[in-house]
Amino acid sequence: VSTQSTGIYKVTCVMEERPEFAGRDVPSLISKFYDTSEISCFSYDRRFNKKGGKTKDDDFANTWLEKTKFYTVHPLPGKLRLAEIAHQEIVSKNRNYNIL
Numbered sequence: 001v002s003t004q005s006t007g008i009y010k011v012t013c014v015m016e017e018r019p020e021f022a023g024r025d026v027p028s029l030i031s032k033f034y035d036t037s038e039i040s041c042f043s044y045d046r047r048f049n050k051k052g053g054k055t056k057d058d059d060f061a062n063t064w065l066e067k068t069k070f071y072t073v074h075p076l077p078g079k080l081r082l083a084e085i086a087h088q089e090i091v092s093k094n095r096n097y098n099i100l
Contacts, residue, residue: 011070044067047063049063066093
């Protein structure tokens, strides 16, 4: 049985080097356009409490941050409002010192 779920998360665009601009002096208007167009890599940060920490009663000391990268099948923005995820990877799990 195949199951599918929908999730809505705030993601951050991950800017990647564009090979066609390598070694060239690109006007700022063009580079600003590509900062928000044809993007297929995004990251998402998730806070979680790590079980069995040094101080079992202190939630702040046991809070960690998991960073995940998502790669979409087609670059965004696109014609569709949905984006199919082609691949995802957990980049890091770090102790979160900047919880506000």
